[in-house]
Amino acid sequence: MSAKKQARLVAITHSTGSHLRGWRHPNTPARPATDVKAFIEVVQELERGLFDALFLSETTGTMPGPAEAHQHDSMVNESLDPTLLLSAIASATRHIGLITTASTSLTQPYSLARLLASLDHLSGGRAGWNVVTSRFETEARNFGLDAQLLRAPERYDVAAEFVDVVKGLWDSFDDDAFVHDREKGQVFDPVRVQPLDHRGRRFRVSGSLDIARPPQGHPIILQAGMSEAGRELTAREADLALASGGGWHAREAREDVRRRAAAHGRDPDTLVVLAVFPSVLVADTRAEAEAQLREFTALLHPAERQQHGILAGTAADIADIIEDWLDGDAADGFAVGFPYLQGPVAAFTRLVVPELQRRGRFRTAYAGATLRENLGLPRPARRVPE
Numbered sequence: 001m002s003a004k005k006q007a008r009l010v011a012i013t014h015s016t017g018s019h020l021r022g023w024r025h026p027n028t029p030a031r032p033a034t035d036v037k038a039f040i041e042v043v044q045e046l047e048r049g050l051f052d053a054l055f056l057s058e059t060t061g062t063m064p065g066p067a068e069a070h071q072h073d074s075m076v077n078e079s080l081d082p083t084l085l086l087s088a089i090a091s092a093t094r095h096i097g098l099i100t101t102a103s104t105s106l107t108q109p110y111s112l113a114r115l116l117a118s119l120d121h122l123s124g125g126r127a128g129w130n131v132v133t134s135r136f137e138t139e140a141r142n143f144g145l146d147a148q149l150l151r152a153p154e155r156y157d158v159a160a161e162f163v164d165v166v167k168g169l170w171d172s173f174d175d176d177a178f179v180h181d182r183e184k185g186q187v188f189d190p191v192r193v194q195p196l197d198h199r200g201r202r203f204r205v206s207g208s209l210d211i212a213r214p215p216q217g218h219p220i221i222l223q224a225g226m227s228e229a230g231r232e233l234t235a236r237e238a239d240l241a242l243a244s245g246g247g248w249h250a251r252e253a254r255e256d257v258r259r260r261a262a263a264h265g266r267d268p269d270t271l272v273v274l275a276v277f278p279s280v281l282v283a284d285t286r287a288e289a290e291a292q293l294r295e296f297t298a299l300l301h302p303a304e305r306q307q308h309g310i311l312a313g314t315a316a317d318i319a320d321i322i323e324d325w326l327d328g329d330a331a332d333g334f335a336v337g338f339p340y341l342q343g344p345v346a347a348f349t350r351l352v353v354p355e356l357q358r359r360g361r362f363r364t365a366y367a368g369a370t371l372r373e374n375l376g377l378p379r380p381a382r383r384v385p386e
């Protein structure tokens with residue numbers, strides 16, 4: 001019999017948790033968005049639980065609509081820059097992957113390639129990038145852009161060219177181009193650098209990156225958009241995809257992006273599809289999990305209580321779902337959120353992780369040094385322009 005399929009686990013969160021009202025929970029620090037020390041402690045707990053990665057989402061600016069409508073939300077109104085926050089976390093952790101979010105509509109490929117290469121170097125090969133195209137008019141306006149420019153699928157055309165340029169820049173140098181030969185007085189071998197000369201529809205980028213090829217070759221690329229154009233970008237460029245919605249939806253999305261990846265000449269097993277559990281509460285007994293859920297639901301506005309989207313149960317309940325979805329080919333792993341962090345993260349690592357390990361569904365130690373190795377993904381060969 002073939003070995004049981006093991007789950008990948010990625011924590012998807014903000015420093016206040018993944019629920020808009022997480023900040024109101026009494027366990028949450030008083031200033032959650034800027035209390036870096038408290039957040040680092042949570043990430044260290046995720047690392048003790050052997051999570052593949054921490055994934056920080058972000059929108060560049062506040063939500064559309066009047067301030068009155070958003071005054072109750074921490075998550076969408078206060079947020080440190082995720083890449084900077086991850087670089088602080090990198091120095092306080094050793095194994096966990098660090099996936100940031102950055103927009104292809106609101107940044108430039110050169111600065112983004114440099115940022116991600118830097119995060120990969122300073123974390124020893126643990127960087128990832130959630131490629132987003134930005135949907136909100138408020139975000140576009142912060143950058144002086146006409147909101148009309150940001151309609152899909154056009155924004156995915158921009159994204160495809162952007163990602164291509166970024167990968168080209170990461171490949172500026174051969175892996176061993178930097179020789180630092182003190183005797184010869186040579187820093188790098190000029191034969192092993194190939195500057196990019198990209199002249200595309202949106203971007204013109206000429207030159208090479210000013211840093212050695214990242215430890216992972218290319219930091220991990222994550223894509224969550226599941227429109228037609230989003231799926232195409234995933235199939236061509238992504239290492240990790242997010243399929244939100246229930247098991248049936250995740251299965252359809254996984255099959256579809258794998259089929260598309262194969263059509264682009266890729267081995268579909270090099271695309272890891274994660275189902276999304278937006279908010280999980282786990283406890284020793286169902287009664288305790290339900291009590292925690294009631295306590296949290298009491299913090300919500302009555303209109304929100306019907307659709308809080310929280311999965312609450314025992315470790316066996318959560319592990320049963322994970323096993324079902326793995327065996328039903330609905331997912332290769334799970335992006336797990338927590339309504340608030342202080343308590344639920346430790347409960348997950350104390351209860352669900354050992355339950356999955358007992359069932360042979362999760363690692364018992366980090367296997368590799370880099371995020372790519374831990375995800376079981378090959379290191380991309382350098383592509384040199386013709």
Ligand SMILES: Cc1cc2nc3c(=O)[nH]c(=O)nc-3n(C[C@H](O)[C@H](O)[C@H](O)COP(=O)(O)O)c2cc1C
Pocket residue numbers: 056057058059101130131132133134135152223224225226227228229230231242244276
């Ligand atoms: C779990 C999840 C996390 C996401 N995180 C972000 C994010 O951090 N920033 C952002 O601008 N969009 C984020 N998105 C939005 C997607 O990138 C995408 O734009 C959205 O799902 C709509 O799909 P489409 O662009 O293919 O139409 C996220 C989506 C999902 C499902």
